[in-house]
Structures are given as C-alpha cells and as structure tokens.
Amino acid sequence: MTDTILETAGLTREFSGFVAVDGVSLRVETGTIHALIGPNGAGKTTCFNLLTNFLTPTRGTIKFKGEDITGMKPAMVARRGLVRSFQISAVFPHLTALENVRLALQRARGASFDFWRPETALNVYNDRALELLHDVGLPDLGNAVVADLPYGQKRALEIATTLALDPEMMLLDEPTAGMAHGDVDTIVQLIKRIRKGRTILMVEHNLSVVEGLCDTITVLTRGRILAEGDYATVSKNPEVIAAYLGSSDA
Amino acid sequence: MFGFSRPQLIAFLAMLALIIVCPFVVYPVFLMRVLCMALFACAFNLMIGYVGLLSFGHAAFFGMGGYVTAWTMKVWHLDASIAILLGGVTGGVLGLCLGYLAIRRSGIYFAMITLALAQMVYFFCLEAPFTGGEDGIQQVPRGHLFGFIDLSNDMTMYALVACVFLGGFLLIHRIIHSPFGQVLKGIRENEPRTTSLGYRTDDYKLIAFMLSTSLTGIAGGTKALVFGIATLTDVNSSTSGEIVLTTLLGGLGTVFGPVMGSVVMVSMENYLAQFGAWVTVTQGVIFMFCVLAFRRGIIGEIGNFLKLKL
Numbered sequence: 001m002t003d004t005i006l007e008t009a010g011l012t013r014e015f016s017g018f019v020a021v022d023g024v025s026l027r028v029e030t031g032t033i034h035a036l037i038g039p040n041g042a043g044k045t046t047c048f049n050l051l052t053n054f055l056t057p058t059r060g061t062i063k064f065k066g067e068d069i070t071g072m073k074p075a076m077v078a079r080r081g082l083v084r085s086f087q088i089s090a091v092f093p094h095l096t097a098l099e100n101v102r103l104a105l106q107r108a109r110g111a112s113f114d115f116w117r118p119e120t121a122l123n124v125y126n127d128r129a130l131e132l133l134h135d136v137g138l139p140d141l142g143n144a145v146v147a148d149l150p151y152g153q154k155r156a157l158e159i160a161t162t163l164a165l166d167p168e169m170m171l172l173d174e175p176t177a178g179m180a181h182g183d184v185d186t187i188v189q190l191i192k193r194i195r196k197g198r199t200i201l202m203v204e205h206n207l208s209v210v211e212g213l214c215d216t217i218t219v220l221t222r223g224r225i226l227a228e229g230d231y232a233t234v235s236k237n238p239e240v241i242a243a244y245l246g247s248s249d250a
Numbered sequence: 251m252f253g254f255s256r257p258q259l260i261a262f263l264a265m266l267a268l269i270i271v272c273p274f275v276v277y278p279v280f281l282m283r284v285l286c287m288a289l290f291a292c293a294f295n296l297m298i299g300y301v302g303l304l305s306f307g308h309a310a311f312f313g314m315g316g317y318v319t320a321w322t323m324k325v326w327h328l329d330a331s332i333a334i335l336l337g338g339v340t341g342g343v344l345g346l347c348l349g350y351l352a353i354r355r356s357g358i359y360f361a362m363i364t365l366a367l368a369q370m371v372y373f374f375c376l377e378a379p380f381t382g383g384e385d386g387i388q389q390v391p392r393g394h395l396f397g398f399i400d401l402s403n404d405m406t407m408y409a410l411v412a413c414v415f416l417g418g419f420l421l422i423h424r425i426i427h428s429p430f431g432q433v434l435k436g437i438r439e440n441e442p443r444t445t446s447l448g449y450r451t452d453d454y455k456l457i458a459f460m461l462s463t464s465l466t467g468i469a470g471g472t473k474a475l476v477f478g479i480a481t482l483t484d485v486n487s488s489t490s491g492e493i494v495l496t497t498l499l500g501g502l503g504t505v506f507g508p509v510m511g512s513v514v515m516v517s518m519e520n521y522l523a524q525f526g527a528w529v530t531v532t533q534g535v536i537f538m539f540c541v542l543a544f545r546r547g548i549i550g551e552i553g554n555f556l557k558l559k560l
Contacts (some may be wrong), residue, residue, distance in 0.1 A: 052446065078448035092439035103436045104447050106429060111450075115430035122429055141449060143325070165447060 004168055005030040005084070005199045006051070012188035014044055020046040022223035023060070026168075028216075033191070033200045035210045037091060038220035039243065040049055044203040045087060047220070048173050051201075052084045053077045064169070070234035079107075084165035087174050087203075087225055089154040091146045101129040104115040105166035129164070136160040136190055152183030156190065170194075176209055207235075219243070254423070257558040259504055263475055278408040284516045285415040285471035291496045291508030293465035298494075299503030300426055301458050302438035306361040306490050307348065307368025308466055311341040313485025314371060315467030316474035320387040321327050323475065330395045334414065334471040339466020342460050343370070349459035353452055356441070365487065372485045385479030390474060407476060414416050414472050418465050423505060425461060434458055491522065495533065499540050501547030506560050509548050 006028040013021040021043040025243045036044050049055040053060060053074045061070045064082050078084075092100050105125040106112055114121070130142055136156040137160065141149070146157060153174060162170055176184045188209055191200065204210050210217060210231065217234045219226040227237045235239055254262055272281055290312055297303045316338035322333045348371075352363040375381045382388070392401035401407045427432050436444040437451050443449050474480040483489065492515065500511025515533070524530045544551045553560040 054445075055443065070267050073450065074445045075450045078446055083448075084446050086443065086446075090440055090443040092436050092443070094439055095435060099432065099435075103432060103444075106432065108447050109429070111453070112429040113454075115425040115428045115461065117428050117430075117456070118424070119427045119432065120315050121431070122432065161447070 003030050003216055004028065005064045005065060006064065006201065008051070008064075009061050011047070011050055011062065012058050013050055013055060014058045019223055020049060022224055024220070024223070026218060026225070028137075028199060029200050030199055030214040031197075033195055033202065033213055035214035036201065036203045036220060037205070037207070037210060037217060041222075042220040043223040044220055045173060046223075048084060048203060051171060052082065054084075068200070071136050078165070079244075081165075081168035082171070082172040083156050083165050083169070083176065085162055085173055087177060089158055091154050091158055091161070093145075093147040094224050095146060096142065097133060097138060097144050097146055098126065098129050098148055100157055101132050101164050102126070104161045105129055107165060121163070130135075132160045132164055133157070135163070135193070137186060137221045151181055154178065154187065155183075155187060159161070159187075161188060167198065168200040170203065172200060174203050174205060176204065176206050184209060211235075255559060257556075258505060265506065266416075267507065270418070273408050274404060278404045280478045280516070280520055281410045281475070282404075282408055282521075284512050285411050286469050286476065287493075287496065287516055288509040288512035289415045289418045289472070290466055291493055291500065292419055293462045294493050295497050295502065295504075296422055296425065296465075297459060298497060299377045301434050301455055303353075303356060303455065304361045304460075304494070305352075305364045305459075305462075306369075306487070306494070307352075307364035307366075308463070308493055309449065309485050309489035310348070310368035310371035311344055311463040311466040311489060312470035312473075312489060312493075313375065313480070313482070314344055315341045315470030316480040316484050317381050318376065318467075319389060319471030319530065320390040320480035321475040321476075322394055324390045326385060327391075329397060330401055330410070330475060331530075333393070334468055334475065337471020337474070338468035339463045342464035344467075345460045345463025349456050349463070351546060353455045355460060358495050368485075368490060369487060372482070372487065374440065375482060375485045381482075382482070386479055386480065387474075387499055388479050390478040390480065392475055393394065394480065401523045402473070411472055411476060416469060418468060419509075422465065422531070425458075426505075430454070430457070434492045470503040492533075495537050497547075498535065499547055501550030501553070501560075503559050504547065504549045504553060506548035507547050511547065514548070516531070519557060 002028050008024055008026045011024040033196055039042055046179050050057050051073050056071060061068055064080060069077055069097060102122055102125045105128055133142060136159055138156055139152055176187050217231055218228045219234055219240050221243045226241050227241060294308050296330040297305050319333045319337035322328045322336055352360055355363060372518045376383055392407060395401055395410055433449055437454060441451055470484060486538050496511040496515045497508050499514060501507025519529055521531060546554055549560050
C-alpha cells in the first residue's frame, strides 16, 4: 500500500570539480517521516537545495508525486506542495508573528500583485493565522515582532508558516539545530502532531530526535548513500558507526 | 485612513499644513523643487526601504521623464497633465527594460548594473538629437492644465506640484500597505524564504521597480515643467548619488524620511549655493556624519527616540 511521493534517480551536484552530492537515489514513501543524517559536509543541505530546486542538479532527476520537477523554478515546486524550511531560522524578523504566517496564507489568493488594495484585504486570514500560531504553541504572540522572540519560538513560528501552505510534503532542515533541550522536545512533539496527512523529510544531527521520530533513515557520507533503513538497522550498521556514530567514541 | 497609524496620520496632517502654508512664506519655486525631489526620494525609498534593493541609476528615470515632458510640451504643445503622465510612462517603460536586466541580481551587483545601465541612458541623452545635448531642452512652456488652468503663475503651478506630490506620496503609502507590499517586505526580510512559500520574487521586484521608476519619471517631468528646462544634470549619475544621500539622510524605510531628506538637501543646495563647490564638500561631511552618528536618518532617529514608526 505504500507509494512513493518523492523519488530521485542518480542525483548529482558538482561544484567546480568537487562532488557534493554523488548519485543519490532516494525514495520517500507517502506519510512517513524520513530522516537524512550524516556527518558535516555529507551533502545533506545540498540535497535539500536540489530537491526544492534552489540548486540545479548536474545530473539526475527528481520526481514529486510522479511528476518530473527537475529544473523547475523553486516557487513552482513550492506551489506543487513540496515546501522547505531552512537551516538558519527562516523568519521575516521585522514583521509580526501574525504577518509571518499570513504571508504564507496569502498564497491562497494566488499572486498578490494588487498594490492598490489596502492591507485590510488580508484580515480574512487573521483567524487562521492565529489558529496556526496556537497549534505550534505560540498563542498570544500574534503582535510580537519576530526579531524579539527567542530562538525556539522562531523555529516554531517557521513551522507554523510552512504549515500555513498546507503542504503535502515538508522538508525540514535541522529543525532542532541550536536549541536548548526543552525546546527540542517541544519541536519533536510538534512534528509528531503535524505529521498527520503529510510526508516529512528532515535533516537532523540530533540522533535522539531521529530515534523516536523517524520511520526511515538515510545516512549520507561524502555525497553518497551509505545506509538506509529504520533506526535499529542503521545504528547497527558497522559502516555507519565508523563514519558517523563512531566519531563520538573516538 | 490609507493605512496610516495614528502618529503617522498626525505627521501627515502636519506635512499637509506645511505644504499649504509655506508658499505664502517661502519662495514657491524653491518649495516646488523640494516637492519634486521629495517625490523622487519617496519613489526611490520604495525600492531601497521596502524591497531592499539599492538602485544607483534612478537619475535615468528622473531625467528621461523630464526630457519627455519637456519635449512633448515644447514640440507637441500637449496639456500639462498629459505631458507629466507621459514622463511617468517613460519612467515606467524604461524601468521595465532596465529592471528586467538588473532585477536578477541583488546587493552590490544590482547597484552596479543599475549604475551601468543609467550611464548608458546618460550617453544616449548626450548624443540623441531631441535632448539638445549639452544645452538641454530650454524655454519649455508651462502651458495649461486640463486646457484652461494657466500654469505660468507660480502659485497655480505650486498647487499642481503639491497635488502631484501628495498623490504620489499616498500611492506609495498604499503600495507599502497592500497585499503586494506585504510580499515586498517578505522579500526584503528573507528572499529565499519568500521563494519557498511559492512567490516568484523576481516578478514582485520588477513590478515594484516599475512603480518606483514611473513615479520617478513623474517627479522628473514635473520638475522640468516647473523650471522650464530639462538638462543632462538630471540624468547624471551625480543625481542618482544625491537621491541615495537624500533618502539616507532622511531615513531609509520610513514614510516621511525621504521628504525630510529632500527639505534638508534642497535647502542646503539653495542657501549654500553662494559658496560654490563647498556645497559638495558640506554634503560629503553630512553624509559621513549621518553614516557614523545617526544611521537611521533624521526621521528614523526621531521615530526610534519616540518609539514610533514614522
């Protein structure tokens, strides 16, 4: 019954001789949480940039819901329901939390080229925006300027903004990076709540997060897939231990 | 009203009162120059302050708007309203062409491309027969507005300039506070994120650029009409630099900053003119002082002090 939502074949990206991503063939099944792990410089973020077409692959193809999206404009990929977050917290710092989420909800009206209409035209999205803020644990913060929020709340806000597009598939680039322990747990709970009806592909460094959360794990090193499977399988793989987990024993 | 916050509305009413009272106290031609430069600076501020793109070639649109208005007034004897509008259309069309090329880059590259393209426009104006080259287009009649209002009277002309300025000012304010403006702010704050939300940011930037250059063309056309002359000075890169300085001095990304900046800059040029080259030196010193001591600009610092968004 499982079917594939995202599939890459021989995905390769070279940067003037350096191969960052080398023939990655990835299959993400619908409705799963899939993790992409690997040591620094393994090509995880490059992979994300390729999947969302922020970078063009040197070789290889990307299929989303059976449709070839290789070389499509990033905005068009987003409109098809494949929405990403960023490693550095991607918020709009000088807007309020409500405006951040509303900017995503505003997509529902199509292109917003209407420069002659007052901003109040967007107030119809306020309720939904507040609801989303509530869902990610940021109630009552609608009018807060985002630059003033602590880091954990910015990450939560970013997820709220991504959720506002109601994407079929979310790509989360290190959602817990740089977070305090308590905040990590909040985000993990949040991801568990939002996974319903969605597929999530995430890059993650924190293995305890991956362990409890992800159905499938793909390990990347030097741009290649080293191993794939559930946490139990992957964590026992001697090559993975050597390449990645082993570094902590040394 | 128009999306003004309360303090902004008070500031706007104060500005409106000054626009009405000042011509009875101060020389109207000087005020008209201030208002034309203020509209120019506001249009420029739309790009730098709300899209985050520094255009170093806005003089091209200002100067070309001026040439077209002057030429259509002098040769075709058009109505003043249509001539000014044509100045705006020129700014817009030129903005579409140059913007289409420049918009693909950001930061310093965008500034450099706009500068290079504007220099091309400058040399075109220097060589093209209709601009009069070094002489410019001189003795442009002010003509009539809507066929029956004689603009040769300074006070009548002032009323027109004030209306053009206020119209442009309010339009820019509306643009900033529209669904479109909301996307622009998103692009300014975090362009990759805006893209990832499904917005084709280049389209938004190009439309914003065209709106900005159209208003710049209108400002240029109005100025040409006021002084009855369109010259190379207005297409020169020094004018582009001056408008950057004006906006910075008044306050980037503030609604009233560019207006304040124009008041200060034009006053300086006017009252320090007797010192010749010292005007440029003084401007340079003020610019350095501004960058070092009050980076938010005059209005920006006042707003920050009062904890208000002006």
